[in-house]
Amino acid sequence: MSGVFEEIYKIVKLIPKGKVTTYGDIAKCLGNVRLSRVVGYALHSNPYFGEVPCHRVVNREGRLSQNFAFGKINAQKQMLEREGVYVKKDNTIDLEKYRYKFN
DNA sequence: TAGATGACTAATA
DNA sequence: CTATTAGCCATCT
Numbered sequence: 001m002s003g004v005f006e007e008i009y010k011i012v013k014l015i016p017k018g019k020v021t022t023y024g025d026i027a028k029c030l031g032n033v034r035l036s037r038v039v040g041y042a043l044h045s046n047p048y049f050g051e052v053p054c055h056r057v058v059n060r061e062g063r064l065s066q067n068f069a070f071g072k073i074n075a076q077k078q079m080l081e082r083e084g085v086y087v088k089k090d091n092t093i094d095l096e097k098y099r100y101k102f103n
Numbered sequence: 104t105a106g107a108t109g110a111c112t113a114a115t116a
Numbered sequence: 117c118t119a120t121t122a123g124c125c126a127t128c129t
Contacts, residue, residue, distance in 0.1 A: 004125060023111050027124085033112060034123040041126065042108035057110075065110040 004030060008042040011102065014054045018084040019100035020093060024059050029102050044069055055079040062095040 011026050027035035043054040043082045046069050055076040058064055064087070077087045085098050 024113090027112080030124095032124065035125075036111040036113095037109070037123080038111090038125045041108090042110090045108050045127075054110085059110075064109065067110055068112085 004035060004038055005042045005045075008039050008053050009047055012043070012047075012052050012054060012057060012100070015053055015100055017053075017096070020056045020062075020080070020095070020098045021057060021100050021102070022095070023060075024060055025099075025102060026057070040065075046070075056083075056100075058093060058095075062093045062099075063092040064093075088095060091100055 007030055008026060011029055015021055023036035024041045025032055027033045030039075039057070043052075043057060043065075044067060047054060048086045049070060061085075063094065064073050064076050064080075065066075066073055073091055077091060080087050080093070085093055087093055
């Protein structure tokens with residue numbers, strides 16, 4: 001794997017259980033917010049399942065992904081709830097409450 | 104080999 | 117206020 005992807009996976013792995021983060025935050029950690037798009041693609045590209053908790057990554061609104069790699073968005077929802085993160089019916093979470101800040 | 108595309112976000116009109 | 121454009125990197129066609 002190359003470049004930014006490795007960085008992305010490394011960062012996502014650091015997200016503690018029961019917490020989530022946004023593409024934008026990860027992108028900022030990489031040095032450029034516009035990398036948020038690359039972050040999304042990195043996870044879509046079917047990363048190291050079991051190593052990279054991609055289900056803890058949501059968009060800026062706290063909404064879960066529609067194209068979740070390992071099944072439906074429903075699967076991601078259940079994984080989060082299993083970790084103690086409450087997911088609303090519209091597939092969103094309280095960023096204020098669960099958002100994990102890096103740096 | 105070159106061009107289009109995508110789990111996004113922020114800035115501008 | 118809403119709508120559109122730009123910018124990033126790796127993969128697919």
